[in-house]
Amino acid sequence: MGRLKGKIAIVTGAGSGLGKAISETFAAEGARVVLTDIEIDAAKQVAERIGANAIALEQDVVDEARWDEIFAETAGAFGTPHILVNNAGLVLPGTIEDCSFELFRKQTSIMLDGVFLGCRSAVRAMKSNDQPSSIINLSSMAALQGYSPFVAYSAAKGGVRSMTKSVALHCKEQDYPIRCNSLHPAGIDTPMVRQESVGAGGGETPATGMIKIGELGHPNDVAALCVYLASDESRFMTAGEYPVDNGVLYKPA
Template identity: 45%
Template sequence: MTRVKDKVCIVTGAASGMGKADAIRLAAEGAKVVLTDLNERDGQAVAQEIGDSALFIKHNVTSEDDWKRVVDTAVSHFGGLDVLVNNAGMMTMGSVVDCTLEEYRKVNGVNSEGVFLGCKYAIPAMEATGRGGSIINMSSVAALHGMSFIAAYSASKGAVAALTKSVALY
């Protein structure tokens, strides 16, 4: 398939797991991929595995400044932005009673606020190309019915599901 040939894609959480698989697949289909993650060693290794069509940037998805830098770098390095895969995420085990406020805020910061910031800064860059774009926000079945042992994660993924609908309407 070549649906993404020559498209510029940002994939967060690309040092491992689904993000790594997404980045490799997008590149295999001809995309230019900006991989981001806090894990610099593994992120660099994935970018090296992909080759010249990939660029790794160390990125904290909860940082507004980092998002600005990532989007600006994607645009300046590859000439625009067409796709954002908001994949970075984390989970903390714990019921609503067991989960600390600090854990709740950290999970929601990465999973929900990170997605918000990605959309906030990627959309104007996509609009500037005149080609439109695609945003893929990773949620979870936990968003649909909650899970007692991962309360913060369930809440964060519910927020992602609702935000995604708002972004689509925009």
């Protein structure tokens, strides 16, 4: 406990799924957390359960002006943030043959443009911090393997993977106290993965114990790695890409 004591974090898409788990785990480790979500009621419920060290703010991550407001409101409530987790996203089915341009742009707007805007605001705000800071971008195994039924999702997550490295190197070159890494989960037991269009099956994933290959992970499996990358324990790690996949990446076909 206390691995993030004194840290201030912003987590997008924090009303459910991975964002919820990350926010709750950050708070348990001593961070003050700003939970943002376009579904503000869901984010408020999570923040209320966390208590005084959390607030919820409504945010559409593709609204450029809102990003500056989020950082300003965070500074007003807690101080300049040290951590940003770009988690907000959605997944909609579509192959290269049947994905409409509208659907493609919708997904890349939220999951790539939104991450760009978040990273830009974070670097501008955190570059003068007097303690180490961290940007964590949620990418996907789809960025490492490709996933034909979800071409737009794969494209967006691939962009996040590469952009993360560019952000990380820029911060090093400018001698900013900011690290930037990407996480690449396989299927995790969240509402997004359980939706009918994605089609994940099987029973609910337990929070502890071993998980067979090919089964869904638990949100806490991702949240635990986020704590490490957000903490000063990972001070020598930037521009990295970290699969959270139970070995799926290297499983023979």
